[in-house]
Every structure is written in C-alpha cells, then in structure tokens.
Amino acid sequence: LSLEEYIVGKLKNKEQTINISEYGITTDEIIDVYCEILDQHPELFYVKGELSCSYSSDNIVKTLTITYTDCSQEEIDNVYKEMQKPLKMLSEEMTEVEKILFLHDYLCVHVEYSEADLESEQYHNIKGVALEGKAVCEGYTRAFLYFMNELGIPCKIVKSSGHVWNQIQLDGKWYMVDVTYDDPVFADYGY
Secondary structure: OOOHHHHHHHHHHOOOEOOOHHOOOOOOHHHHHHHHHHHHHHHHOEEEEEEEEEEEEEEEEEEEEEEEOOOOOHHHHHHHHHHHHHHHHOOOOOOHHHHHHHHHHHHHOOOOOOOOHOHHHHOHHHHHHHHHHOOHHHHHHHHHHHHHHHHHOEEEEEEOOOOOOEEEEOOOOEEOOHHHHHHOOOOOOOO
C-alpha cells in the first residue's frame, strides 16, 4: 500500500496510533504529508488536524498519534448517507460535465452560507453540509471535493488568505470551481 492508502485505512478505522516506520518519512515531511492526506479526503471530517509523532534518532517518523472529534459512528454514517443522496440522482446518460454541474448546483441550492458560524468546525467540512445544509467556503469546497472523488474526477483544494475553492481536471485541463461564490447570499431586498 502507498503511505496515503495505509494512513487513510487506519484513519477510517479510527486507530489512535499508526506505525509508519517502514515508509521512511522524516519529521520535516510528515506535517505536509498528513495535511495533504486530510485535504484530499473530506470523508475523514472526524479526524482532527492535530498530530503528534514519535521518531528515531535519524528523524524518521515511527508512529503517528491521531486525535478524533467526538462524532459517533452513527453520526459519521448519517453524514455519508446524506452525501450519497445527490450522487444517487445522477444518471448514466449524463456526461461528466453534466454530473459536475448538477453536483455544483445541488450544493448551491441545498447549502446556505453560514457567516454567523465561522468558528464552528462542522461548517468547515462535510458534516455541516450533510446534516444542517450550512457551510463556510471550506465546507462547500470539501463537499465538492467529496463528490469529485466519488466520481473519480481529479480535484484539488486551492487556498488563499481567507478563502478556499476547488480546481478540477477535465480532458487534461485544469479549471477553477468556486461553489461558495456561485451560491448567492442576499443581504437586503434587491441585493
């Protein structure tokens, strides 16, 4: 297994200690590797970004110690169930672009930007999208990434100061997708 496949499997099983000594990852590399794994796997919304590790004298990481949120397995299953609903609405006759547009529009229609809840962690991941229909830009982005992963469409998260969005690959070209900015928020009548 690749390091990513190995760690993702362990995280899905909610293992608190993961032995990665055979992969030869250094202490300088592990934070970037771990963050990249969490960024590419929005289904791991219940994993905290906090990480501690043990390492050998030559700075090779031996074990990772993982922290999880207090989500129950039932709650995790409910999030997955809700995230599958729009995917089940797709038909085989739809083109790849039609599927992408459908899922994009689904998020715009079913999710509300939650400016009042900027600090609440669940609005930064798929949990808020799935269970409450609320998100901030990171929640929209992770939900869209979740859908693209399920479709097998290459997708990344793009970050800048204070905002995140997606980049997807179609026919060998990369395109930007910003579901948050495409979801209108009305402040007052006419605006």
